[in-house]
Amino acid sequence: GAVVSQHPSWVICKSGTSVKIECRSLDFQATTMFWYRQFPKQSLMLMATSNEGSKATYEQGVEKDKFLINHASLTLSTLTVTSAHPEDSSFYICSASRTRENTEAFFGQGTRLTVV
Amino acid sequence: QKEVEQNSGPLSVPEGAIASLNCTYSDRVSQSFFWYRQYSGKSPELIMSIYSNGDKEDGRFTAQLNKASQYVSLLIRDSQPSDSATYLCAVRNQKVTFGTGTKLQVIP
Numbered sequence: 001g002a003v004v005s006q007h008p009s010w011v012i013c014k015s016g017t018s019v020k021i022e023c024r025s026l027d028f029q030a031t032t033m034f035w036y037r038q039f040p041k042q043s044l045m046l047m048a049t050s051n052e053g054s055k056a057t058y059e060q061g062v063e064k065d066k067f068l069i070n071h072a073s074l075t076l077s078t079l080t081v082t083s084a085h086p087e088d089s090s091f092y093i094c095s096a097s098r099t100r101e102n103t104e105a106f107f108g109q110g111t112r113l114t115v116v
Numbered sequence: 117q118k119e120v121e122q123n124s125g126p127l128s129v130p131e132g133a134i135a136s137l138n139c140t141y142s143d144r145v146s147q148s149f150f151w152y153r154q155y156s157g158k159s160p161e162l163i164m165s166i167y168s169n170g171d172k173e174d175g176r177f178t179a180q181l182n183k184a185s186q187y188v189s190l191l192i193r194d195s196q197p198s199d200s201a202t203y204l205c206a207v208r209n210q211k212v213t214f215g216t217g218t219k220l221q222v223i224p
Contacts, residue, residue, distance in 0.1 A: 006159075034212060043216040044160070044204070093159045095212070102148040102167070105212050110159040 006108025021079045021111045023094030029074035030096035038091045084115045122215035135192040139205030148208040151190045153201045195222045
């Protein structure tokens, strides 16, 4: 199988603090990982694409200094939401793929972030 | 034009019927196509991948791809209430682009 584990599954934090979300591929090496955000009843919004060993490529409108992505190994990528605000409250989901192109991507369980 | 388009639905079908979900994409050079299922409050789950023109069957699911028409579909045979979910069409080049999803309701 292809298992992607995301942690934590939910987190509540105070406004102004930072939150780190981990995404691990448990049984395969993930050359590429994707980070998405999904607001209630809306579609997935790609935030950034991360290739192992390279800087992440952010989508237009996504602040790279606010959403720090690190993909230092073939099995782990992290997303840090810095100086979180209530409007950052959302469902954050990672997905991982064995290759940079063409093959399927498998999703983690998602992290529900609530900023109070 | 959106890169990947789906009818948002909801699509309602009776239990046991065939559900037909459709998707069109704009990038003619796309090579990889996927269908994901997402239950409310959960992350997407991969159902099917298809790379070549024609049909691909896996259990009750059949994916159909027509690159000339830039069209990909998913058929669900013998629909069950547990199939009720949002179905996401995805197209991969260097990144994975999702449609907005079609909500399927299977009525018992």
